[in-house]
Structures are given as C-alpha cells and as structure tokens.
Amino acid sequence: MPSGALLFQSIILGLLLGGLYALLAAGLTLYFGIMRVVMIAHSAFLILAAYLAWWTSTELGIDPLLSMVVTVPLFFAAGVLLQRGLLSRLRPVTLTMMSVLITFAIALMIEGLLGYAFSGTQRRIQLSYGTASLELFGARVAVVKLIAFGLAAVSLAGLYVLMKRTQFGWALRATIQHRDAARLVGIDTERTAGFGFGLGLATAAVGGTALSLDTTIYPSLHWHWIGPLMAIIVVGGLGSVAGAAAAALLLGLAQSLLQIPMGATWAQTVFYVALFATLAIRPQGFFGGRLAQRF
Amino acid sequence: MPNASDATAAGLRAPGKWLPLGAAGLLIVAIAAFPSLAPNPYILSSGVIVLNWAVLATSWNFVGGFTGYISLGHGALAGLGGYATGLLITKAGIPSFVALLVAALLVAALAVPIGFAALRVRGASFVIVSIALVLILLLVFQSWSSVTGGSRGLVVPRPFPGMLRPEHHRVFFFLYGGLLLLALATWWLLDRSRFGLGLKAIREDEDKAESLGTPTFAYKLTVFVVSAAFTALAGGLYALWFGDLDPVFQFSVLTGSYIVLMALLGGVRNLYGPVLGAIVVGVALEYFKVEFGNSPLHLVTTGLLLGLVVMFMPDGVIPSLGGLVQRLRKGEQSSIREMTAADLAEQRKREREGASS
Numbered sequence: 001m002p003s004g005a006l007l008f009q010s011i012i013l014g015l016l017l018g019g020l021y022a023l024l025a026a027g028l029t030l031y032f033g034i035m036r037v038v039m040i041a042h043s044a045f046l047i048l049a050a051y052l053a054w055w056t057s058t059e060l061g062i063d064p065l066l067s068m069v070v071t072v073p074l075f076f077a078a079g080v081l082l083q084r085g086l087l088s089r090l091r092p093v094t095l096t097m098m099s100v101l102i103t104f105a106i107a108l109m110i111e112g113l114l115g116y117a118f119s120g121t122q123r124r125i126q127l128s129y130g131t132a133s134l135e136l137f138g139a140r141v142a143v144v145k146l147i148a149f150g151l152a153a154v155s156l157a158g159l160y161v162l163m164k165r166t167q168f169g170w171a172l173r174a175t176i177q178h179r180d181a182a183r184l185v186g187i188d189t190e191r192t193a194g195f196g197f198g199l200g201l202a203t204a205a206v207g208g209t210a211l212s213l214d215t216t217i218y219p220s221l222h223w224h225w226i227g228p229l230m231a232i233i234v235v236g237g238l239g240s241v242a243g244a245a246a247a248a249l250l251l252g253l254a255q256s257l258l259q260i261p262m263g264a265t266w267a268q269t270v271f272y273v274a275l276f277a278t279l280a281i282r283p284q285g286f287f288g289g290r291l292a293q294r295f
Numbered sequence: 296m297p298n299a300s301d302a303t304a305a306g307l308r309a310p311g312k313w314l315p316l317g318a319a320g321l322l323i324v325a326i327a328a329f330p331s332l333a334p335n336p337y338i339l340s341s342g343v344i345v346l347n348w349a350v351l352a353t354s355w356n357f358v359g360g361f362t363g364y365i366s367l368g369h370g371a372l373a374g375l376g377g378y379a380t381g382l383l384i385t386k387a388g389i390p391s392f393v394a395l396l397v398a399a400l401l402v403a404a405l406a407v408p409i410g411f412a413a414l415r416v417r418g419a420s421f422v423i424v425s426i427a428l429v430l431i432l433l434l435v436f437q438s439w440s441s442v443t444g445g446s447r448g449l450v451v452p453r454p455f456p457g458m459l460r461p462e463h464h465r466v467f468f469f470l471y472g473g474l475l476l477l478a479l480a481t482w483w484l485l486d487r488s489r490f491g492l493g494l495k496a497i498r499e500d501e502d503k504a505e506s507l508g509t510p511t512f513a514y515k516l517t518v519f520v521v522s523a524a525f526t527a528l529a530g531g532l533y534a535l536w537f538g539d540l541d542p543v544f545q546f547s548v549l550t551g552s553y554i555v556l557m558a559l560l561g562g563v564r565n566l567y568g569p570v571l572g573a574i575v576v577g578v579a580l581e582y583f584k585v586e587f588g589n590s591p592l593h594l595v596t597t598g599l600l601l602g603l604v605v606m607f608m609p610d611g612v613i614p615s616l617g618g619l620v621q622r623l624r625k626g627e628q629s630s631i632r633e634m635t636a637a638d639l640a641e642q643r644k645r646e647r648e649g650a651s652s
Contacts, residue, residue: 038422096418100419116590
C-alpha cells in the first residue's frame with residue numbers, strides 16, 4: 001500500500017492533468033456537437049502549439065506563455081478556415097467518415113512538417129521556474145503544473161461564460177442543438193459553425209502552451225494524446241461538454257493513481273479499457289450525451 | 296444484336312458480366328508471369344510487398360466498401376495476425392502454415408468483441424475504436440516484452456529453411472497471389488448475395504435498412520470478422536515472408552492510412568478498385584523509399600494525397616474516370632452512384648429492342 005503522502009500527491013497530479021484533458025476534450029466536443037466531426041487533428045494542433053511555444057522560448061528568449069498572443073488567434077483562424085474551406089464542402093451523407101479522413105490527413109501533415117522543420121529530436125523548454133515546486137499538505141506540486149492547470153481552468157471558465165452568457169454562445173448552442181431551427185430564427189449557422197470550430201482549435205493552442213511547460217515534446221507525441229482524448233469524449237458521451245469534463249477529471253485521476261502500481265506505460269491503458277467498456281455497456285456515454293445514441 | 300458502341304456504353308456504366316472476368320484473367324496472368332519477368336530479386340520482393348498491400352486493401356474493402364464504415368485500424372489487425380503467427384511458431388512449436396491459419400482464426404475470434412464494442416453505434420465510435428486499437432496494441436506489444444520481444448522485435452523462423460532468397464520471394468509471391476484471388480472471389484460472391492445487399496443498404500441508409508428488417512448489427516459484425524480474418528492472413532503471411540516483426544511497424548497508424556488511401560483511390564465500390572489503388576500507391580511507396588529514404592515528408596505526402604482523394608474523388612479513380620468519360624459522352628451525369636431507375640429502364644428497353652431486332 002503506497003503511503004498517504006504519495007497517494008495524495010497522485011490525486012493532486014491527477015486532478016491537474018484532468019484539467020488539461022478537460023480543456024482539450026471541450027474542443028473535441030465542440031467539433032462533434034457542431035458537425036458530428038471526430039477531429040483527429042486536434043492533438044496534432046496541440047503539439048504544434050507546444051512546438052511554437054518551445055520555439056518562442058528558445059529562439060526569441062521570451063516566456064513561452066507569451067506565444068499564446070499569436071497562437072490563439074492563429075489557431076482560431078485556422079479552425080474557421082478548416083471548417084469553411086474543407087469540412088463544410090464534404091458530402092453530408094458521408095460527412096462523419098470523410099471528415100475523419102480529412103482531419104487524419106491534416107494530422108499526418110502536421111506531424112510530417114514538424115519532423116521536417118524541427119527534426120524528430122525530443123525538445124523541452126528550460127524555464128527559470130521549471131523546477132520550482134510548492135509544498136501542499138506534504139505533496140510537492142511543480143509550479144509549471146499549477147500554471148498549466150490554471151490556464152486550462154481559466155479557459156474552460158471563459159468558454160463556459162461565452163457559451164452561456166453571450167449572444168454568440170447562444171447562437172452556437174442553438175446551432176448545436178438544432179441547426180434547421182436555429183436557421184429559422186435567423187442565426188447564420190454557417191458562420192457560427194465556423195467560429196465554433198475556431199473556438200475549438202483555440203483550446204488546442206492554450207492546451208499546447210500549457211503542455212509545453214513541463215513535457216518533453218516530439219512530432220509523433222500527438223498519437224499519445226488523441227487516444228485518451230477520444231476515450232474521454234466517448235466515456236463522457238459524445239457531444240456533452242460537461243460529460244467530457246467529468247470524464248476527463250475521472251480518467252486523469254485514474255491514470256495518475258494507477259501509475260503507482262502499474263507504471264506510466266500500462267497506466268495509459270485505463271483510457272482504452274474505459275473506451276471499450278463504455279461502448280460495450282453504455283454506448284451513449286456515462287455522463288449525458290444526448291447526441292451519442294446515433295453516432 | 297446490340298451493336299458495338301451500345302455494348303461499350305453499357306460496359307462503362309455497369310461493367311457487365313465479362314469485364315470482371317476479363318480483369319480476373321488479366322490479373323491471374325499478371326501474377327503468374329511477374330516472377331519470371333522481374334529482372335532481379337529486389338523487384339520481385341517489391342512485388343510481394345505490393346501484393347501484400349493489395350490483399351490488405353481488398354480485405355479492408357469488405358468493411359469499407361460494403362458498409363461504408365471506415366477503419367483506420369486494419370494495420371493493427373494485420374500486425375496482430377503477424378504476431379499471432381510468429382508466437383504460435385516460436386512459443387507453441389506449431390508448423391508455419393498451420394500457425395498461419397490458427398492465427399487468422401484467433402484474430403477473427405478477437406474481432407468479435409472488438410466489433411461488438413465498435414459497431415453497436417454508428418460510424419464515429421467505429422473510427423475511434425479502430426484508431427484506439429492501433430494505439431493500445433502498440434502500447435501492449437512494446438511493453439509486454441517477455442512475450443512479444445518488445446522493441447527488440449520478434450524473429451519468425453522461415454517456413455522453408457533451405458530455400459534461397461529469390462526462390463523464397465517467388466513462392467511467397469504466388470502465395471500472396473492465391474490469397475488475393477481468394478479475397479477477390481469472396482468479395483465478388485458477397486457483392487452478389489443477399490447478405491451483400493443488406494450491407495450496401497447499411498451504407499446507403501442504415502436507419503431505413505434497419506426499419507426494413509435488415510439485421511444491421513449482425514451483418515456489420517459478420518463482415519467485420521470476415522475482413523479481420525483476411526487481414527490477419529495477409530499479416531501472418533508477411534511475418535512468414537519477412538521473418539522479423541517490430542511493434543513500431545506492425546502497429547503503425549500509417550499502415551492503416553495507406554490501406555485507406557489505396558482503397559479510396561482505387562474506388563471502394565469496385566471489385567478491383569483496392570487492387571488498383573494498392574498497385575499505384577504501393578509502387579509509389581517503394582519508389583520513394585529507394586529515392587528519398589524514410590523522411591518526415593512521407594507523412595506530408597501521404598496526408599496530402601489522402602486529403603486530395605477525400606476532397607476531390609471520394610469514390611475513387613475508376614468511378615471518377617468512368618464518370619468523366621460518361622460526362623464527355625452524354626453531357627450529363629446522375630448523382631446517384633450505382634444505377635438509377637431511369638438508367639435501368641433505359642437499359643432494359645435497349646435490351647428488349649436489341650432482342651427483338
């Protein structure tokens with residue numbers, strides 16, 4: 001039996017990790033809600049943002065967090081372009097399948113270009129506060145992990161306020177709930193859908209910057225993220241932001257706790273076990289997920 | 296008697312009875328002749344690799360072509376077939392080709408629970424599971440090194456120990472050729488069966504198919520298992536031929552994406568589409584490997600090609616070219632992909648006229 005302090009530390013780390021998962025899963029959920037698109041390239045954009053943060057830090061010598069000033073608007077624009085230029089032009093009948101292939105192709109291209117531009121070498125940001133940590137009831141928590149969690153929490157809260165309190169958020173939710181009805185009440189669903197995609201991809205920019213603070217990155221890293229993220233949105237119930245957030249925290253916690261007896265590699269399997277169990281037992285997901293029934 | 300131009304027009308629109316048979320004859324002749332035409336063993340081994348791709352793409356097409364469910368994880372099923380064959384030979388001491396068959400049965404059995412989880416709902420979950428399958432198997436086969444050899448790989452003993460390498464390539468070329476013909480024949484039979492009709496109904500409109508009484512889940516699961524078995528046979532044969540398995544290559548997401556690219560490029564609604572795609576993409580892959588080695592630009596090119604195919608010819612080369620020819624001929628083309636009722640009526644009318652004149 002591991003000691004109480006170790007257990008507590010794992011719980012804290014698991015929750016911090018879960019926060020990042022929740023932010024990224026929120027992006028995936030947005031895409032799925034808007035267009036029933038499973039966006040494989042989400043995690044590739046995540047790694048791209050991490051690389052841009054690393055580049056900012058090593059080449060320009062400024063804090064990697066500042067890279068978000070550029071990456072967030074850039075990714076927002078890329079998301080709008082992706083939806084308007086590619087995904088909305090696919091045949092509606094085969095949209096789900098073909099959009100997977102398109103986004104998969106984009107993921108391959110990003111991975112290839114990253115490998116070409118920065119080589120396959122593992123990269124890591126050196127920060128002055130990189131090794132600092134806080135004592136919290138006997139658990140040591142790295143400051144960078146707290147910053148990453150803070151970024152995720154602030155963006156998630158921002159997303160929540162945007163969705164619930166602004167006119168754009170209402171339009172977006174209406175588009176997700178019933179596109180035809182939304183169009184009938186005068187919402188420009190095409191434009192809203194494009195902006196929704198931009199918003200989703202912006203979460204990848206924030207997430208990637210947060211990730212780069214304390215993770216060693218390499219071009220093919222995105223495969224290690226897309227699996228867990230997809231498991232999270234299925235367990236949460238495809239299309240439910242709250243469900244995805246709950247599943248993200250739960251699975252992040254489970255992964256962190258299982259690392260104690262099983263080691264880091266085998267602990268990752270918890271996502272896949274959860275994915276298969278969910279699909280076999282309750283395909284619509286464990287937390288809401290009204291949409292998932294038919295997808 | 297219908298005149299010659301009628302026959303070619305009908306042949307283009309709905310390849311008649313003789314076109315597939317003629318193509319089959321051509322394929323058999325090509326497979327039989329290639330080993331003696333190949334100038335050196337390297338070209339012959341490339342031929343084996345291309346045939347491997349052709350079998351994989353055709354096996355994939357059982358699911359992708361009939362039901363429209365796109366699997367990105369078939370590379371993992373092939374890898375599983377390869378590892379199962381290798382492990383059965385090295386750990387259980389079973390003769391090579393018996394091990395190959397047992398491995399295919401094992402993978403088919405494993406495909407039942409995988410398919411059960413993946414196919415209960417619609418496409419999105421299926422794709423997610425297919426990618427997850429690759430990732431989880433890579434994780435397991437790399438980490439579980441006491442059984443699988445981990446990253447050091449697994450050496451599979453050769454089935455014909457005394458055989459020289461060119462001869463070995465030749466034997467496996469014919470084995471793959473036989474497997475390809477078997478897969479094509481099975482696809483052709485399914486295509487004409489009631490079962491195949493049900494699968495195509497799922498592709499066109501799963502809700503309607505279900506409401507008309509097609510047991511959609513059972514059909515999807517069955518065809519997934521058949522597809523997995525053929526894929527595993529190809530993977531197992533590869534293990535016997537190549538003799539060395541590495542989890543990074545056996546459970547690579549790229550394998551699955553090459554398969555999808557081949558099938559889509561050739562055309563998933565056509566018996567020979569995946570074979571054609573496999574020849575084009577497979578030869579290109581081998582060529583680029585020789586010219587440029589393994590570089591990250593492989594990924595970029597694959598991604599770009601896949602994107603272009605999905606955007607501009609999601610039905611593949613054969614239907615696109617056929618459509619182009621037809622458009623040039625007639626000036627307009629229907630959007631319905633197989634055959635419209637009007638076309639059918641017209642064709643019947645022509646046949647009647649042909650019979651009466």
